[in-house]
Amino acid sequence: MPSxxxxxxxxxxxxxKVTTLIGNxxxxxxxxxKSFGTVECKGMKKGLVVDINESTKSILNSIGIAEKSxxxxxxxxxxxxxxxxxxxxxxxxxxxxASPGKIVRKSxxxxxxxxxxxxxxSSEHYVIHTLIKQFAIDDExxxxxxxxxxxxxxxxxxxxxxxxxxxxxxxxxxxxxxNIEIEDIILEALASSEAxxxxxxxxxxxxxxxxxxxxxxxxxxxxxxxxxTYCLPVGGDLISNDISIGLNIPFIKxxxxxxxxxxxxxxxxxxxxxxxxxDLKLDRNKTALNIRLYSIVNDRVKELLTLxxxxxxxxxxxxxxxxxxxxxxxxxxxxxxNALATEIFDMPARIGYPLDIEGPAEIVNNxxxxxxxxxxxxxYQIRHFADYNRIDEKKAKNKGFIAKxxxxxxxxxKNENFE
Ligand SMILES: Nc1ncnc2c1ncn2[C@@H]1O[C@H](COP(=O)(O)OP(=O)(O)OP(=O)(O)O)[C@@H](O)[C@H]1O
Ligand SMILES: [Mg+2]
Numbered sequence: 503m504p505s506x507x508x509x510x511x512x513x514x515x516x517x518x519k520v521t522t523l524i525g526n527x528x529x530x531x532x533x534x535x536k537s538f539g540t541v542e543c544k545g546m547k548k549g550l551v552v553d554i555n556e557s558t559k560s561i562l563n564s565i566g567i568a569e570k571s572x573x574x575x576x577x578x579x580x581x582x583x584x585x586x587x588x589x590x591x592x593x594x595x596x597x598x599x600a601s602p603g604k605i606v607r608k609s610x611x612x613x614x615x616x617x618x619x620x621x622x623x624s625s626e627h628y629v630i631h632t633l634i635k636q637f638a639i640d641d642e643x644x645x646x647x648x649x650x651x652x653x654x655x656x657x658x659x660x661x662x663x664x665x666x667x668x669x670x671x672x673x674x675x676x677x678x679x680x681n682i683e684i685e686d687i688i689l690e691a692l693a694s695s696e697a698x699x700x701x702x703x704x705x706x707x708x709x710x711x712x713x714x715x716x717x718x719x720x721x722x723x724x725x726x727x728x729x730x731t732y733c734l735p736v737g738g739d740l741i742s743n744d745i746s747i748g749l750n751i752p753f754i755k756x757x758x759x760x761x762x763x764x765x766x767x768x769x770x771x772x773x774x775x776x777x778x779x780x781d782l783k784l785d786r787n788k789t790a791l792n793i794r795l796y797s798i799v800n801d802r803v804k805e806l807l808t809l810x811x812x813x814x815x816x817x818x819x820x821x822x823x824x825x826x827x828x829x830x831x832x833x834x835x836x837x838x839x840n841a842l843a844t845e846i847f848d849m850p851a852r853i854g855y856p857l858d859i860e861g862p863a864e865i866v867n868n869x870x871x872x873x874x875x876x877x878x879x880x881x882y883q884i885r886h887f888a889d890y891n892r893i894d895e896k897k898a899k900n901k902g903f904i905a906k907x908x909x910x911x912x913x914x915x916k917n918e919n920f921e
Pocket of ligand 1: 515516517518519520548549713714715716717718737738739742757760761762831832833834835836837869870871
């Protein structure tokens with residue numbers, strides 16, 4: 503049995519399911535999923551807790567299953583947050599360098615970061631992540647580590663990701679009511695990206711879409727860094743809802759039909775139409791149903807992808823994404839979705855599976871578990887490179903937050919692997 507220090511747990515509380523992963527960090531730093539528990543999630547809507555008793559019950563069930571199968575009992579875990587309340591601020595902060603010879607010292611960087619970190623948010627907001635995008639000296643940008651360089655002015659660009667206190671507290675309380683300490687809170691879009699994107703994609707430019715049941719989490723990466731994130735409160739549930747209304751069948755049946763028969767690839771639709779005319783032996787009703795299904799599902803997914811594209815376009819990133827779109831989340835299993843995404847975005851698209859993580863095939867071979875796998879991967883980075891966020895004020899105080907934050911900054915500056 504591995505020691506407690508090497509064990510790591512993550513809970514992905516999604517709109518449709520809760521997944522608990524208990525992992526182990528191997529000697530070669532590879533993460534291995536030892537056990538998992540995944541159950542239907544009740545009490546969540548569009549990524550938000552709407553019934554805390556129900557969400558806590560689902561969390562308890564999923565933890566119980568994971569614990570039973572590895573015989574390892576957890577008292578703390580990393581958890582994900584999402585929802586349309588998530589937002590970000592990108593800002594530059596600058597200081598003059600007054601040292602002899604205008605050489606940037608470690609203390610200058612610390613001073614700059616502590617100023618940059620003082621962003622003005624109302625008490626209704628929580629800062630979830632503070633991510634350094636780049637440093638700049640005088641007019642030269644894209645500096646990774648400015649210590650030792652000579653300059654008049656030192657600047658830093660920071661992406662601060664924050665959300666509303668109330669929905670975040672509701673997730674925290676659901677987990678605490680299950681007697682689990684929260685080790686940290688991680689943005690789900692960041693976790694999914696951590697799971698499915700390659701370092702090359704993050705460097706060149708890529709759009710990650712995690713289309714779940716109730717939300718679509720979006721992250722854009724450029725020059726190795728996240729530059730944009732967005733949560734659209736629409737996911738696969740709405741597709742099933744449309745099928746349910748369109749075909750006048752119960753939601754559960756619509757879910758089943760969607761998973762078995764829906765296909766949003768235009769080639770599939772063309773084939774259906776051709777076959778219908780030529781092959782008289784084919785069941786006409788079945789073909790007509792498939793065509794109807796195509797048009798219902800295609801309309802909804804097209805609308806969803808177009809909304810995302812417009813959002814990314816509004817920030818001016820759409821023309822610098824050579825690696826295209828990576829789709830993950832349960833709805834990535836929808837047949838033909840990468841073909842439709844290629845058409846809408848006019849870019850290459852692929853399905854994103856969890857990468858560089860060992861574990862049961864049903865987890866690591868299914869995009870539905872990307873967030874959970876990414877939570878484990880990101881959790882490992884946080885554990886090893888110190889805690890740099892400040893969501894839990896009390897916890898932060900206990901651990902000497904500012905000291906840890908600075909420590910983390912220097913570790914990431916020195917460590918290229920932290921991406
Ligand atoms: N084969 C499939 N074809 C189409 N849709 C599928 C398929 N398999 C799963 N889905 C859909 O994936 C969705 C669930 O995805 P996922 O588990 O990623 O969501 P979640 O994490 O619970 O929710 P969210 O992240 O939105 O809060 C459901 O809408 C489900 O119908
Ligand atoms: Mg999810």
